Amino acid sequence: MGILENPLPVCREPLPSALLCRASALPAQRIKEIEAEMARTQKNKATEHHLGGLKAKLARLRSQLLDPPKGSGGGKGDGFDVARQGDARVCMIGFPSVGKSTLLNSLTATSSQPSAMTVGASGTSAGTDSVKQLSAVGAYEFTTLCCQPSVFYVNNAKIQLLDLPGIIEGAAEGRGRGRQVIAVAHSCDLILVVLDATKDDRQQQLLVRELEAVGIRLNKRPPNISLRVKKGGGLTVNFTVPCPRLNLKTVQQILQEYKIFNADVVIREDCSVGLFVISIS
Numbered sequence: 001m002g003i004l005e006n007p008l009p010v011c012r013e014p015l016p017s018a019l020l021c022r023a024s025a026l027p028a029q030r031i032k033e034i035e036a037e038m039a040r041t042q043k044n045k046a047t048e049h050h051l052g053g054l055k056a057k058l059a060r061l062r063s064q065l066l067d068p069p070k071g072s073g074g075g076k077g078d079g080f081d082v083a084r085q086g087d088a089r090v091c092m093i094g095f096p097s098v099g100k101s102t103l104l105n106s107l108t109a110t111s112s113q114p115s116a117m118t119v120g121a122s123g124t125s126a127g128t129d130s131v132k133q134l135s136a137v138g139a140y141e142f143t144t145l146c147c148q149p150s151v152f153y154v155n156n157a158k159i160q161l162l163d164l165p166g167i168i169e170g171a172a173e174g175r176g177r178g179r180q181v182i183a184v185a186h187s188c189d190l191i192l193v194v195l196d197a198t199k200d201d202r203q204q205q206l207l208v209r210e211l212e213a214v215g216i217r218l219n220k221r222p223p224n225i226s227l228r229v230k231k232g233g234g235l236t237v238n239f240t241v242p243c244p245r246l247n248l249k250t251v252q253q254i255l256q257e258y259k260i261f262n263a264d265v266v267i268r269e270d271c272s273v274g275l276f277v278i279s280i281s
Contacts (some may be wrong), residue, residue: 027061034058050251052273056257059281062214082149084187086158088132092187093211094194095203096166101148103194104163108150147184162188169206182214191218215278224268225279237265245272255280 039055041047092100148163164181185191191211195204208218237251246267254277255263267276 028175031058031061034061043175048273049247050252051207052246053253053257055273055277056254059215059277060257063281065254082147082162082184084160086151086160088189089160089162089187090190090192091162091164091188092192092194093164093181093185093207094166095168095196095207098194100163100165100166100194104148104150104161108152108161129259149211167207169175169208169210182211182216185211186214188252191216199217215281217278223271223279225271225276226266226268226281227260228264230262230264232262235261235263235265238267240266240268241270243267243270245270246276251276 034054035058038058041051041054043051092103094100146165150161150163152159152161157271162184164184167181193204193207195207211218235252235255237248249268250273251265254273255261255265258280260280271279
């Protein structure tokens with residue numbers, strides 16, 4: 001048996017930031033590999049089962065990018081951990097410098113003067129000390145670096161409005177602050193897409209693509225699929241309607257990819273493999 005020179009010590013301290021960055025890059029690299037494999041795989045009856053498994057892996061890896069690595073300190077407390085309040089939560093998503101902060105300041109009337117729309121925690125009118133400061137506005141990109149919350153009222157309903165940093169292309173793979181921004185968007189009841197009216201429709205197409213990559217489908221209702229995870233008994237899958245684009249074998253493979261081995265699944269509408277993955281992710 002050979003003796004290892006300079007053996008590595010047992011590390012009981014938190015991982016250094018360089019190793020954490022390397023660990024977080026692993027899902028992004030795997031995502032690119034799966035996307036490349038899907039691009040070169042022909043779509044036909046013989047490959048639909050294989051493609052279904054790849055789509056499930058892709059969705060799972062992208063969801064991992066939304067969760068910060070343990071010990072990285074990149075989750076709560078980094079300016080994105082905003083407590084939910086009010087009757088509904090709305091966030092604004094767009095590219096940098098499209099006017100999100102300006103719109104927030106206009107809608108919420110946040111200023112140094114007391115406003116009739118401003119209500120304190122006790123339900124009475126608040127003074128200038130309880131009014132939030134203006135969200136930063138600048139003539140340069142990336143003025144907003146964290147989540148800026150504010151509140152406004154519609155028919156006596158309290159709406160929490162979040163101004164999020166601008167995202168860039170590749171946000172779904174973790175570029176920029178896309179991971180944190182998309183994680184906040186998942187927690188909102190409404191996503192307000194803010195666009196630059198002086199530019200073409202490509203910016204809207206890019207935003208929709210980035211959101212759909214992590215399972216956020218704008219202006220579309222969720223598929224009529226129910227999933228009830230149980231402690232035992234295996235998988236039970238029932239189709240109440242004909243579903244030519246999805247079969248039992250593919251459903252089982254997708255669920256196993258998510259480590260779901262015991263569950264009752266009811267599919268009440270014809271849906272694709274991608275929609276089924278979105279419904280359970």
